[in-house]
Amino acid sequence: MNGKKIAVIGSGGWGCAVAVMLCSNGNDVTLWSWKEEERSAIEKNGENKEFLPGVKISGKIHLTCDISCVCDKDLIVLAVPSRAVRSTAKAMADYVKKGTPLVILSKGLEDKTLKTMSEIAEEEIKNCIPVALSGPSHAEEVARKVPTAIVAACKVSDTAKFVQEIFMCEYFRVYTNDDILGVELGGALKNVIALCAGITDGIGFGDNTKAALMTRGIKEIARLGTKMGANESTFYGLAGIGDLIVTCTSMHSRNRRAGILIGEGKTLKQALDEVHMVVEGVYSSHAAYELSKKMNVEMPIIHKAYEVLFENLPPKDAVISLMKRDKKDEIV
Ligand SMILES: NC(=O)C1=CN([C@@H]2O[C@H](COP(=O)(O)OP(=O)(O)OC[C@H]3O[C@@H](n4cnc5c(N)ncnc54)[C@H](O)[C@@H]3O)[C@@H](O)[C@H]2O)C=CC1
Ligand SMILES: O=C(CO)COP(=O)(O)O
Missing domain, CATH: 1.10.1040.10 (N-(1-d-carboxylethyl)-l-norvaline Dehydrogenase; domain 2)
Known part of the structure; x- marks a missing residue:
């Protein structure tokens, strides 16, 4: 499945690697940066020299710092550090269309509440369907198209399958699981x-x-x-x-x-x-x-x-x- 409109929120190493893969899978990808300096450096250099040096960010990927970019997307990918998940989810909440799959790449637990990232997302964005995409997947290797296998976990099985369809390619194999x-x-x-x-x-x-x-x-x-x-x-x-x-x-x-x-x-x-x-x-x-x-x-x-x-x-x-x-x- 391709031709979907996707926002990748977070332009660190993993966000960049996933944005590049989803773009080369034929999707229309927007990559959101937390800081304007990071966005403009990616634009100027054609790569994120700080967090994923040597990996070309295709000119087809739209670069932005405007979080309202999530508003018309078929899928949102959240790739910020875990400590920024709540603030980022809060910032995007008003723009997320009802029922949009939110693929969470961040790996962590919230310090004070001990909550998982999907629990935070569900609290902050009432309309989204959280999916955890996790497994052995270093950005540096995915960016080099090294064969990688991973799990898309969601309580809604059709949404897990949708994410599986969108991410799968010859070097990225996705299994589904309902145990988020x-x-x-x-x-x-x-x-x-x-x-x-x-x-x-x-x-x-x-x-x-x-x-x-x-x-x-x-x-x-x-x-x-x-x-x-x-x-x-x-x-x-x-x-x-x-x-x-x-x-x-x-x-x-x-x-x-x-x-x-x-x-x-x-x-x-x-x-x-x-x-x-x-x-x-x-x-x-x-x-x-x-x-x-x-x-x-x-x-x-x-x-x-x-x-x-x-x-x-x-x-x-x-x-x-x-x-x-x-x-x-x-x-x-
Ligand atoms: N790098 C990898 O290979 C993988 C990373 N992950 C997970 O993905 C998440 C993101 O990691 P990486 O992309 O590797 O990070 P990174 O260390 O490469 O980059 C950090 C990114 O976070 C941004 N950032 C810093 N403070 C922020 C804030 N307050 N709000 C929003 N953005 C902020 C920075 O601007 C930068 O884009 C982490 O939870 C990590 O565990 C998961 C699988 C693989
Ligand atoms: O989760 C990861 C690989 O699957 C990334 O691990 P590190 O954050 O230790 O680089």
């Missing part, structure tokens, strides 16, 4: 585990440590998710273990790269400044820590991540204290 809560929790929480994986790499621990973190990490995520009502199988799919694998192992991952710097001894601020792009796991670790307490779910890795990031626990001590926890049965 599980897909969003998987996407937000794997970032915290990826930070931890980076930390163990930065300390100089090995592949054994990382494999253990990934395996026990997805277990923690699934334990919380199922208690909140998500399907366990979602966490063993693309938006769960799939995204966890890519984020814990890829040098494209900003979360992993920030973790490596922290494991090497840098402060959180130094790590965030050096990575420069959005490192969602930092914010999600706080929300995940609060959620685990609220839901009374044991999440030892998430707790240690929080203590390292916000309570100055030395990274090596965090790993050792995880190793020295009480003896357990694996299945529990």
Whole structure:
């Protein structure tokens, strides 16, 4: 399916990569930037040199900073950092046509409310149908047309299928899923585990440590998710273990790269400044820590991540204290 009018809201790395793909799939794409400097730099350079250098933004893509651009679209894609989702959704709310699919690319949880991105969107934009598009998909690789598979999750199955039709192409395979809560929790929480994986790499621990973190990490995520009502199988799919694998192992991952710097001894601020792009796991670790307490779910890795990031626990001590926890049965 092509020839649709689509607004991509957010012109960072992922917004740009998705806008380019949707345009080359034959759609009429408008790309919205938060700041005029970002819009004009993209216009001048034909690329976003700051967030996705080397990827040509086609001249067919309309560039704007006017949020009312969403008003006549068949589909809206939201690609701002999670901390900007509420303000951006609020700003566009009056312009969204009733029943418009809103594809959410942002991966995170709201700090104070502990809400998912689709819950925020539903609160702020009464008329939209939220779809979470999530899975192992680094912008740098999608922009190079590297074969990628991902999940479109929506409570309305026809809308998930519509999104699948629009995004699918020979290098981008989309599966549908009705478990939007599980897909969003998987996407937000794997970032915290990826930070931890980076930390163990930065300390100089090995592949054994990382494999253990990934395996026990997805277990923690699934334990919380199922208690909140998500399907366990979602966490063993693309938006769960799939995204966890890519984020814990890829040098494209900003979360992993920030973790490596922290494991090497840098402060959180130094790590965030050096990575420069959005490192969602930092914010999600706080929300995940609060959620685990609220839901009374044991999440030892998430707790240690929080203590390292916000309570100055030395990274090596965090790993050792995880190793020295009480003896357990694996299945529990
Ligand atoms: N980059 C990737 O490969 C992927 C990113 N994502 C998710 O997509 C979301 C966006 O990430 P990226 O595009 O990578 O970001 P980025 O780090 O490449 O760029 C940040 C973007 O956010 C904008 N921004 C900053 N503050 C803002 C505000 N208050 N309001 C609106 N916009 C603001 C900046 O102008 C810039 O366009 C994140 O939640 C991320 O987890 C998901 C999958 C892949
Ligand atoms: O979610 C992502 C890939 O699927 C992006 O991960 P990072 O934010 O760690 O780069």
